[in-house]
Amino acid sequence: MIEVEDLNVIFGHGGGAIHAVRDVTFRVGAGESFGLVGESGSGKSTVLRAISGLNPDWTGIISVDGEAQRQRRDKAFHKRCQMVFQDPYGSLHPRHTVDRILEEPVAIHGMGDADKRIDRVLREVGLGPQFRFRFPHQLSGGQRQRVAIARALILEPRVLLLDEPTSALDVSVQAEILNLLKRLRSELALTYILVSHNLSVVAFMCDRLAVMNRGRVVEEMDAVTLRRGEASQDYTRQLLRASLGYDRAAADSFRDFA
C-alpha cells in the first residue's frame, strides 16, 4: 500500500541545513497498521508529513497504492490518504461549525449528498447529530478529536496517517479514541501509519513498527516482539526501559545514540 524508499528530508540550505530524515525505507501492506516510534526530534512526524504531502522538501521514493508520488499531490491522492493531527485544539477551524468542517471536503471533491454523509460519519465516530452545529469551543478535547477523525473519514480514504492522535488527550479519553480508531480500521479496512512516542499505544494499535532515532530507522520489528520486550538494538532497549516509567538507575545509564 505504502512504500517509502531512501527518504531524505533536509530543511534549509547551506550551513544551516538540517538533515531531519536520513535514508528511511519501509513498506506498509494494505490493511496493515504500522507504527513509527521515537523520541522527540527523531524525524517520525517529518516522515509522516512527507508522505501526506504537507512537506515538499524531500527526496527519494514515496509510493502510495502503487503510484509513485511527486512533491505536489493531486486531489485524487488527498481523497485516498488523509491525516489526523496531534492537537485537536489546533486542528479545527475556530470559526467553523462541525457541520461546516465536515462539509468542506465533500464540497472540494464534489461528492454530493453532504447531508447524509455528514450524518453517517458523525455516527461512525460516535458523535450524535446534536453535535453537528456546534463550534469547536463547545466541544471537549475527545469530541474534537472525533470530529477530526470524522473529517478525515468523510472522504472515504484508504490510508489514514495518525500523528500522535491521542497524546494531547487525558488518559481515559485516550483509550476511547484508540478503541475507536481500532474499530474503524477493521470496519473500513483502512491502512494506518501511526506516529507516537508512546510504546504501549503502538503495541496496542500496530502490527509492525519502526523505531527511529536522529532521522534514521534503527530497527523494524513486529508488535509481538515489542510486547515481549525483545529488541535487538541497544537504542530500542533503552527506549523500552524509559517507557516503563522513571527509574534513577535506568536514567543514569541512558546514553546518546548518534
Place this chain on the structure above:
Amino acid sequence: MREWLLTDTPGSRTQARLGRLYGGWLAFARNRLAMVGLGIIVLLILMALLAPLIATHSPYDQDLANRLQPPSGAHWFGTDQFGRDIYSRIVHGSRLTLYIVLLVAVTAPVVGLLIGTVSGYLGGWTDIVLMRITDIFLAFPKLILALAFVAALGPGIGNAIIAIAITSWPPYARIARAETMTIRNSDFISAVRLQGASPVRIILGHVIPLCTSSLIVRVTLDMAGIILTAAGLGFLGLGAQPPLPEWGAMISTGRQYLLEQWWVATLPGLAIFVVSLGFNLLGDGLRDVLDPKNG
C-alpha cells in the same frame, strides 16, 4: 427565544450562527461606553436618513440680511457668512460624512485584506513584491499623499474619497498579513490543504474569516481618522466644494470669523469631534468582543 439562541446544541446552521451573533451582542452590550458609541453612530445614521425632516432650513438658502447671527430660537446654531442656517447645514453634512465613511470602509479594508492575506499565505516572491508596494505607500504621510492624489485628480468629494482609500489600505494589508502568517502554519490550515483545497478556497474560506475581526476593529478605530482626513481635505479646499455643507469645509470658512462669531467654526468642529468619538468608543467595544486573542 434567549434559550433558543444560547443553546449548546443548535439544530441548524442558522441557529448556530444567530446564537454566535447573540453571544457577541451580549458581550458588547455589557460595555457601557461602547453602547454610547453605538448610540452616537445610530443617531448619525438617523440624522442622515431623516435630514430633510430634521433640518429647520434649507442648507443652501442664503439670507444676507441675517448673516453671522448668534444661536437663537430661529437659528439654533446661528447662521454663517451667507446667512445660511448652521444647524441645517450640519444635519445635511452628516450625509456627506457617512458617504465618505461608508465608501472608504468598503474599499480600503477589502483591498488591504486581499493583498495582506494573499501575500501572507503564498509567501515567497508574491509576498516580497506586494509588501514592497505596501511599504512605498506607507512611506508617505497619509494626508500628504492624499493631497498629492487630490491635486492630480482635481478637487471634489469623490476624488477625496478615492485619495483617502488609496492612502489607507496599506496598514490593513500589514495587519492581515501578520495575522495570516500566524494562521497559515496551523493544523487546521494543513488539514484543509490535505483535503485538496485550492489556495483561493483556503484564503477566502479559512484565512479571511479569522482576519476580519481584528480588521473590523481597526477600521472602526480608523473611522475617526478618515473623517478627520476628509475634513482636513475639505478644510484645505481640496475635498467637498462649496456650497456643499461638508463639516471640514464649514470650519474652513468659519475660521475667518473665529474670534467674533465663534459658532460658525466651532459647531461643525463639535460635530466632527462627537462622531469621531462615537466611532472610537464603538471600536473599543468591538475589540473587546471580536479580538481573537480572547475568543
